[in-house]
Structures are given as structure tokens and as C-alpha cells.
Ligand SMILES: Nc1ncnc2c1ncn2[C@@H]1O[C@H](COP(=O)(O)OP(=O)(O)OP(=O)(O)O)[C@@H](O)[C@H]1O
């Protein structure tokens with residue numbers, strides 16, 4: 148497929164006077180994992196509903212794989228897998244029966260459907276429990292069943308709303324691996340979430356939503372550079388002449404900031420990973436290095452900083 | 464969460480009925496295997512067997528004297544049980560309401576609705592599929608009961624039914640299904656409108672009670688206000704009765720009982736005061752029976768009314784459902 152998988156132009160959704168999504172311009176390229184981030188009520192779910200044609204935009208355009216979800220809902224929905232927030236199944240049916248129903252709704256011929264269902268259940272590690280009623284499933288199993296369900300239509304795009312909400316850390320990590328697997332299969336993935344560190348771990352690019360607007364967009368590194376100034380923080384532990392060491396660290400190329408944090412601890416912020424240069428600088432300044440630690444730019448920081456600034460901006 | 468979505472529709476791709484039969488099959492399987500239906504079916508079979516058995520007992524003495532012996536199976540009552548048709552009038556709404564009152568809101572609450580609507584089908588197919596599945600299930604249950612009645616009739620009376628009796632009772636079966644359709648559509652409407660299944664069930668039962676208990680009284684009262692008796696003339700009494708009847712026919716229960724009467728009492732020639740006073744004396748019918756086509760002509764408007772009510776209720780649910788935003 149050529150061209151973006153998702154493309155929206157000035158996409159807007161109003162509920163009465165309330166603007167839930169405000170002039171959104173979003174482009175997601177094939178094979179990407181894109182994260183929609185934002186606090187509660189910032190418009191993530193509304194955006195997803197418009198992408199699927201489940202609600203109509205007030206204005207603006209949406210194209211999903213070049214199709215308009217409002218005019219060609221069947222074509223869009225047969226190519227896009229959607230795992231809603233807190234996905235639900237028919238509890239008294241088995242996993243397999245649940246999937247058979249979905250396969251029928253997709254018009255997949257019986258033989259083919261059974262093959263795909265077996266495959267999908269196998270891939271999601273649900274083969275042994277496939278004939279148990281879904282009512283007996285744990286939260287994590289349901290979430291995996293959600294993925295199995297969308298896999299049977301062989302989608303080119305999967306949209307997940309808060310997929311790791313309510314999962315324990317282990318299950319969440321496994322689920323993130325699942326997302327990586329999907330990406331490896333060439334499937335484009337759109338994840339809406341507010342669990343930033345998880346999103347950060349799998350997303351190629353993210354868009355940060357705030358009150359219906361996408362205020363920031365790009366790779367995590369780019370956002371860190373944009374919002375935090377220096378994207379990378381290096382913590383240095385060293386003994387020796389403090390003033391000289393600090394001065395040497397400050398003068399590193401690409402360093403945006405360096406400060407002492409106690410008598411033997413320093414922090415350097417840079418536009419890239421400055422560990423090597425920092426080690427050399429400490430030694431050259433007559434200190435001896437004890438430890439060196441890189442703190443990668445964290446989406447949490449970007450987020451916290453951004454909203455801090457927004458709040459300040461509003462008060463000031 | 465439900466919200467208005469701007470309609471402003473455009474031409475749509477594909478058939479609105481894509482996936483319809485998948486929905487029908489799934490819903491029917493649910494209905495037929497559910498405990499709820501099992502209970503209702505048992506109740507229905509029990510009442511049918513009980514009332515028809517009693518009826519057959521009292522009819523055995525009249526074998527050979529009555530041309531419409533089999534139809535009597537439905538209408539004759541012997542203490543302590545009322546006639547079969549008496550039970551039908553409330554069993555059918557009960558079964559119909561039980562089938563659909565939680566069909567849409569139940570999916571919403573189980574959070575399966577948005578997953579299903581994310582499949583390549585239109586909402587039309589989902590809603591209509593649910594209605595059809597209810598109608599088919601009802602047809603299945605009622606047909607089984609009819610067969611039971613006929614079976615018992617054959618066994619207890621020892622004579623086969625005549626052709627016209629079969630035709631009349633089949634038409635009666637059809638009318639009963641239509642009557643059930645009205646209640647199916649009503650409960651479906653409430654299941655779209657109300658998020659809580661309990662609210663939907665209560666609302667459906669409230670409507671049913673209203674029509675069963677109060678509407679007749681209200682229709683009478685309204686008629687007395689609209690056409691007061693000034694001089695106590697017969698014409699006045701009849702005119703008032705006409706108005707009362709017209710009002711009463713706004714109730715599906717009235718429509719159904721008129722159809723039932725005309726089909727099961729072949730000599731019935733008119734409804735209302737005239738018809739009833741002239742023709743019924745303690746369940747015995749005076750006058751020659753009408754041919755089936757005449758009876759059918761008599762209730763044609765009522766049958767159409769039942770269908771129209773179903774279509775109207777379904778259309779309202781359809782519009783409400785199209786406009787709902789499904790966020791779960
Ligand atoms: N039907 C509606 N009528 C009015 N406002 C609505 C309606 N649906 C959603 N909203 C508002 O739109 C805003 C965006 O909601 P949305 O569900 O898209 O947020 P979200 O980013 O998905 O949040 P969350 O993280 O809580 O899921 C919210 O403030 C919500 O209150």
C-alpha cells in the first residue's frame with residue numbers, strides 16, 4: 148500500500164458547544180506504531196471513533212487507507228481491527244465461538260475462518276483455553292483474545308484504546324511485546340493510552356493530546372528535545388575538584404546544562420548521549436570517575452513539563 | 464453513553480443487510496439455549512396442555528354436533544382453568560418482552576456492542592437481525608404449542624379436524640405471531656432507549672399493563688366525554704360505542720382479541736356492542752357461520768394494524784439506534 152494509512156485534515160468533533168477534537172491533522176504511515184497520548188477527556192477515543200466511522204465528524208476529513216469511513220464504512224471496517232477500551236465478549240460462549248461469530252460477521256468462509264481462528268488463538272497463546280467460556284478468562288486473557296479477534300480479519304491497521312489498562316506489569320509487558328510482533332508482521336498500530344512509559348517503549352511516534360488538540364507530535368526523542376531542551380540526562384559520580392569538573396562538563400559540545408547535585412554527583416543534560424565525552428572530561432579535569440548513568444528522555448518528563456508550562460502559561 | 468449524532472446521510476456502500484443472517488443465527492442460538500426461554504416455554508406448554516385438556520374433556524360430549532369442534536379447544540373454558548386464549552393474551556406479550564428487552568442494552572453493558580459494530584456490518588443488520596431472531600423464536604414456540612393443541616385434540620376427541628378448522632387456526636397462529644411482533648418491537652425499542660435492562664423490562668410491562676387494565680376504561684371514559692348521551696337514544700348509545708371501539712383499537716390487545724374472535728367464532732359478524740350482544744349467550748353462538756374469507760375480511764384492518772404498529776415501533780428503535788454513539 149502506498150500513501151499514509153491514516154490521514155486526517157482539520158478533523159473536528161463538537162458536542163454542542165464542547166469541542167472534543169479540534170482541527171486534528173494526523174498522519175500515520177504504513178508499518179508505524181503510533182501512540183495517541185493525553186489525559187482523560189482529551190479526545191483520544193473520539194478521534195478513534197471518527198477513524199472507524201462509528202461517529203461522524205463535525206467537520207474536516209478522514210481517510211483510512213485512502214477510504215472515507217463515513218462513506219465506505221464496510222471496506223474500512225473489514226480492513227481495520229479495533230480493540231475498544233475494556234473489550235467485552237459474550238461470557239457464556241467459548242473464545243472460539245466468540246471468534247466464529249466475528250468471522251461470520253466479516254463474511255469469511257467457514258473453512259478459512261476456522262483456520263484463521265486456530266492460527267490467531269495459537270499466536271496469542273490461547274489455544275489451550277479456546278474452548279472455555281470467556282467468562283472464566285482473566286483480564287489479560289481477554290485482552291489477548293481481543294487481539295486474536297482482530298487478527299482473524301487480517302487487518303492492515305489495528306487500533307487499540309487503552310490496551311494495557313488494568314493489566315499487571317508482567318501482562319502489560321507481554322502485551323507490549325505483542326504490539327511489537329504485530330509491527331513485525333507489517334501491521335500498522337495506533338494505540339491510545341495515558342500510560343506513558345508503556346507507550347514510549349513501543350511507539351515509533353506519538354501525538355500528545357490536550358483538550359482536543361494535538362499539541363505535540365513526533366518521536367519521543369524529538370519531543371524531549373523540543374520540550375525538555377536537552378533530551379538526554381547523564382548522571383556522573385566522581386571524586387575530585389568540584390569546580391573544575393563542573394566547568395569541564397559545562398563546556399562539553401552539545402551539552403545544554405550541567406549542575407552539581409551534592410558533593411560527588413553531577414548531572415549533564417545534552418542533545419545526545421554524552422556518556423563518553425563526560426567520562427573523558429571528568430578524568431581530564433583531575434577527577435576520578437565512580438559511576439556514569441544515562442537517563443533516557445522520558446515521556447513522563449515531557450508530559451509533566453509540557454503541562455506544567457501550559458498551566459503556568461494560563462496563570463501568568 | 465448515548466448522544467445525538469448528526470445524521471446528514473449520504474449514499475452508503477454495500478447492502479444494509481450484510482451480516483444479517485449471522486446475527487439472526489447467533490441471537491436465535493442464544494434465545495433457544497437460554498434458561499429464560501426454557502422457563503417460558505415450560506410455562507407455555509403447561510398452560511396449553513392444562514387448558515386444552517380441560518376443554519377437550521368438556522367437548523367430548525358434543526363430538527359430532529359441532530362443526531368447529533377443534534376451534535372450541537382454544538376457547539372453551541372449564542373450571543378451574545380459564546380458556547387457552549385467555550392465557551395466550553398475556554403469555555405472548557410476556558414471552559415477546561422477555562426475548563428482546565435486554566438485547567441491545569445488554570450488549571452495551573457487556574461492552575460487546577462497539578466490538579460488533581466495528582465489524583463490516585451496518586447497524587440495520589444488527590437491529591433487524593435481533594428482531595427477526597425474536598420473531599422466529601416466537602414462531603417456533605407458538606407453532607410447537609399449536610401442534611400440541613392439535614395433537615391433544617386428536618387424542619382426546621378422536622376425530623380429525625376439518626379443513627376450515629385447520630385454516631382458521633393457522634390464521635389464528637399467524638395473527639398471534641403478529642401480535643407477539645408488536646411486543647417484540649416494543650421491548651426492542653426500550654432496549655435501545657434505556658441503558659438498564661431492568662428499566663426496559665419495567666417500561667415494557669408498564670405499557671402492557673396499561674393496555675390490559677386501563678386502556679379499555681379510558682377509552683370508555685373518553686367516548687362518554689366525546690359523545691355524551693343527551694336523550695338516551697339507541698343511536699346515541701351506538702355512536703358512543705363506535706367511538707369507544709375506535710379508541711380501544713389503538714391498543715394491540717383489542718386488535719388481537721378481535722382477530723381472535725373473528726377467526727375462532729366463525730359466526731361473529733360485527734364487533735362492539737352490536738356484535739357482542741347479538742351473538743354471544745354464554746359462549747354459545749347464534750347464527751350461521753361466516754365463510755372464512757368473510758371472517759378474514761372482517762379482521763383485515765386489525766391484522767394490518769398489528770403489522771403497522773410493529774413497523775412503526777421498529778422504525779422508532781431504528782432511528783434511535785442510528786443516532787446513538789456507542790462508546791463502550
Ligand atoms: N456524547 C458526548 N456529549 C458531550 N461530551 C462528550 C460526549 N462524548 C464525549 N464527550 C466529551 O468529549 C471529551 C473527549 O472524550 P474522549 O472519550 O475522546 O476522551 P479520551 O481522551 O478518550 O479520555 P479517556 O482517557 O478518559 O478515555 C470528553 O471531555 C468528554 O466529556
Ligand SMILES: [Mg+2]
Nearest residue numbers: 191192232308
Ligand atoms: Mg478514551
